Amino acid sequence: NAGVTQTPKFQVLKTGQSMTLQCAQDMNHEYMSWYRQDPGMGLRLIHYSVGAGITDQGEVPNGYNVSRSTTEDFPLRLLSAAPSQTSVYFCASTLGGGTETQYFGPGTRLLVL
Amino acid sequence: DAKTTQPNSMESNEEEPVHLPCNHSTISGTDYIHWYRQLPSQGPEYVIHGLTSNVNNRMASLAIAEDRKSSTLILHRATLRDAAVYYCILRNNTNAGKSTFGDGTTLTVKP
Numbered sequence: 001n002a003g004v005t006q007t008p009k010f011q012v013l014k015t016g017q018s019m020t021l022q023c024a025q026d027m028n029h030e031y032m033s034w035y036r037q038d039p040g041m042g043l044r045l046i047h048y049s050v051g052a053g054i055t056d057q058g059e060v061p062n063g064y065n066v067s068r069s070t071t072e073d074f075p076l077r078l079l080s081a082a083p084s085q086t087s088v089y090f091c092a093s094t095l096g097g098g099t100e101t102q103y104f105g106p107g108t109r110l111l112v113l
Numbered sequence: 114d115a116k117t118t119q120p121n122s123m124e125s126n127e128e129e130p131v132h133l134p135c136n137h138s139t140i141s142g143t144d145y146i147h148w149y150r151q152l153p154s155q156g157p158e159y160v161i162h163g164l165t166s167n168v169n170n171r172m173a174s175l176a177i178a179e180d181r182k183s184s185t186l187i188l189h190r191a192t193l194r195d196a197a198v199y200y201c202i203l204r205n206n207t208n209a210g211k212s213t214f215g216d217g218t219t220l221t222v223k224p
């Protein structure tokens with residue numbers, strides 16, 4: 001299993017540009033999530049999904065959109081990038097349930113100029 | 114959802130035991146206590162979890178208070194590779210996909 005994969009590893013955007021961060025998992029997990037981590041801070045939940053076709057907002061959803069058309073993929077779209085969105089973005093997946101492990105991808109470093 | 118409280122930072126000497134505390138005074142009966150750690154420039158990784166009884170695995174031990182309002186992650190012999198941010202989170206069957214992480218405890222291991 002490749003686990004949770006994220007692309008790209010690093011991206012530089014100009015203010016106002018849009019882009020999509022890709023996330024895929026091959027573990028047949030129902031639950032997927034996007035987090036952002038600012039320097040020296042913990043992870044904050046952006047959006048999450050409990051299955052294909054079902055998404056919901058987390059703690060900091062503004063400026064981001066998600067969709068879940070398949071179990072495997074959970075892309076995160078930045079609609080109009082702002083310098084405040086400079087961060088490291090992590091995607092995670094889990095089977096769900098209180099005992100299940102949450103698996104994280106390697107992260108995407110985003111710099112918005 | 115119940116929240117957890119952890120110290121911002123802790124220090125340890127190499128090859129000595131480390132006890133990382135976590136308070137979760139509003140924990141519910143269905144919440145499992147999970148610990149994750151994040152090595153520099155990596156995503157978080159699972160360490161251990163438990164419900165009521167103490168748990169051991171190859172990475173660490175988890176000691177859970179009898180009233181479940183606090184827990185302690187124990188690294189029996191800290192190594193330099195254990196330097197990381199350690200997160201204590203609560204997870205149940207309804208919040209599995211939307212776990213929130215606080216700022217965690219930054220563990221520094223001194224040689």
